[in-house]
Amino acid sequence: MQIELIETFLDLMETRSFNRTAERMNLSQSSISHRVNALEADLDCKLFVRGKGGTVPTAAALRFFDHAKALQQNWHEALRAVEAAGSYEQSMRIGMQHDVAEVIGAEFLKALRREMPGTSFYLEADYSNQMNRDLGAGDLDLAVLYTPHHLPDLHYERIADLSYMLVSTKTHSLEEILPDDYIYANYSPAFDRAHRMAMAHLTAAPLTTGRNMMVRDLLLTLGGTGYVLKATAQEMISTRKASAVSDAVDLMQTVYVATTVRSRHRSPHRRVLQILSELAQRI
Template sequence: MQMDQIDTFLDLIETRSFNRTAERMGLTQSTVSARLVALEQAVGARLFTRSRAGAQLTTEGLKFEPHARLLRQEWTMARRAVLASGTAAMTLRIGVQNDLAPAHLGALVADFRALLPQAALYIEPDYSTQMCADLVTGALDFALLFTPKPQPDLYFETLAELPYRLISTTAETLASLAPETYVCANFSPAFEAAHRQLLPHLSATPLSVGQSSAVALLLAQMGGAGYVLETQARSLVAAGGYQMVADAPVIRQPVYAAMHLRNRTGTTHKRLTQAARRRMTPGAR
């Protein structure tokens, strides 16, 4: 049994198509078939059946799936364990939602280092979908994200709800805001849905971005209005040139701690979760 066979098997579970898996993995369809045959021979059971509806897991395939996921994660972690990490007792790879990085990354990393001085930390700002995928494969150990992607191998815990405020270079109220100068924030599906419900007339504007820092940069260059994290909004207003749009609703974005299901009761992951919750919750420290 080889890991490329496991990877192919797990991709087939997602695609239900030998052709689609071949495209996604940059292989020929015959190579995908050969890998599956080799894996079936190794485990001694047929894992998929083919039909016009696509590839379907057999009963044996369903039983093998959780073991295949664990094998892939263990292999990733084993490869990481032998990499050089200086004198550190362990290496932790932590993902942080891109939009949290400018305002919170420094403080979070300081908290984590104080909490785990024996660990070498690798920090990677990213988007929720990729972080969930990396947690499944073992490429990440822990993540702070906006959008949980339900998977059988992942565990999510709500940490806080971060407030976003609408700021403007010109408008004091929603009535005086020009839609053509509005930068529509699209930080997550949850944020987008709340924005559409609260401000439907501003949800189809011609410019949309996915980070507070990008909103701020565009406003600095072009003027207009847009939602940014409340901490950033207050800093920008205090520096001058911006004002809070007084009657605009505050939109709150949930933040989640995410980890592999097998780590949810681990001491290290519990301590990381608690530290992140304290940092994300105003007044909790």
């Protein structure tokens, strides 16, 4: 069975549209139909029914779904294992939330090289939504993220809480903050909810971003007020580039480690988690 058939099936299960899947996979609609027909021939059953309301999966498709995801994950893991062949015993692909990578990324890689010299590592900074998708597709072995999706085949563990602090280049108090000068930091849905509870009067802002360094750079370039990581805030305050908004509360963001359910007890994954947990104590 070709992996392209599996990936086409999984995408179609998500989009429920042959046209949309064709667009996402940069193929013609007839190519998608041919792939589905080939998979149906291999399985000897009908997988989708097309109607006016869209594409509807059959009972067979629903039963096949979890198996298809497992096949996709196994295939991607096999590809990575072959690509990493050589002097290394194994390889791991790790995703890390941008702001977490700023804080511990370098120390994390240093610890991995020291503690796991027989493993090659690939580390990329990304956002939670993409990392959840990549974990589910088998493109990542492990991810450090802000927003778990709690999918049936993914496992999440809480490892730390990051603190964000309100700083300003223009004022020292909440009542003096002007909405037009406010840079809205939207780091995650959970952070956004906490922010709306604490700062309801500043939810409408001319600029919004979800990265700590972007908020910092905007504050230094344009001036204004915004939430940044506590370590970033302390650096800005110590160099007199900004001041703390003294009557504002710090906002916390939980950090999770995610991997697949079937990988969570594997020795390399547990070792990486241990290293992350140790580093998290310094956050």
